[in-house]
Each structure stands twice: as structure tokens, then as C-alpha cells.
Amino acid sequence: MILGTGIDVMLVSRMEKSMANAAFMKKVFSAREREYIDGKGQKAQTAAGMFGAKEAFLKALGTGIGPVPLVEVEILHDENGAPMIEYGKNKKAHVSISHMGDIAVAQVIIESEEN
Numbered sequence: 001m002i003l004g005t006g007i008d009v010m011l012v013s014r015m016e017k018s019m020a021n022a023a024f025m026k027k028v029f030s031a032r033e034r035e036y037i038d039g040k041g042q043k044a045q046t047a048a049g050m051f052g053a054k055e056a057f058l059k060a061l062g063t064g065i066g067p068v069p070l071v072e073v074e075i076l077h078d079e080n081g082a083p084m085i086e087y088g089k090n091k092k093a094h095v096s097i098s099h100m101g102d103i104a105v106a107q108v109i110i111e112s113e114e115n
């Protein structure tokens with residue numbers, strides 16, 4: 001059963017400006033996420049997609065931004081590069097991130113683990 005869905009759109013150029021601020025990066029991205037971003041050729045595009053996935057996840061939870069610090073929602077990647085969410089005891093979350101030009105979009109669907 002689907003518990004929630006969220007979507008977010010982010011401008012890559014806006015993320016590129018934000019990434020110049022080290023405090024922002026530490027506030028929003030975990031050490032593992034920052035390491036992943038640093039290893040990518042399109043750093044701002046990658047960060048924008050991950051940021052959007054964090055916001056989409058919080059929308060799917062129904063909390064919105066604020067009650068949950070973004071740094072606590074980790075966007076990690078499996079061995080094939082597919083994004084996944086790690087957050088406490090979260091439900092089963094499906095994540096999709098896409099980029100085109102100056103736009104990154106992310107969608108998250110959370111479902112219960114019960115049938």
C-alpha cells in the first residue's frame with residue numbers, strides 16, 4: 001500500500017551557487033553524500049538531484065521541510081548506481097532522479113512493508 005508520494009524540482013544553477021558555501025554542504029549532505037558528490041563530474045547536477053530527492057522524501061512522509069534535518073535523510077546509491085534512501089526506520093521507499101539541462105527532478109514513493 002502506498003503511504004505517500006513526493007516530487008521536487010531543483011535548478012542546477014541554484015545548487016551550484018549553494019555548493020560554494022561549505023556550511024550549507026555540511027548542513028544538507030552527510031559525509032557519505034559529500035564524498036559521492038565530489039566523485040562525480042557533474043557535481044552540481046548530482047547534488048541538485050540528491051537535494052530534490054531529500055525534499056521529495058519529506059513531502060512523501062507528509063512532514064515537509066523543518067521537522068527533519070535534511071542531513072539525516074541520506075541519498076545513497078546501490079552497486080548499479082540507483083538512488084536509495086536511508087533514514088532511520090523508513091518504510092520501503094522508491095526513488096527516481098532525473099536531470100536535463102539546468103533542471104533536476106526527483107520523485108519518491110513510500111509504501112508500507114505489509115502486504
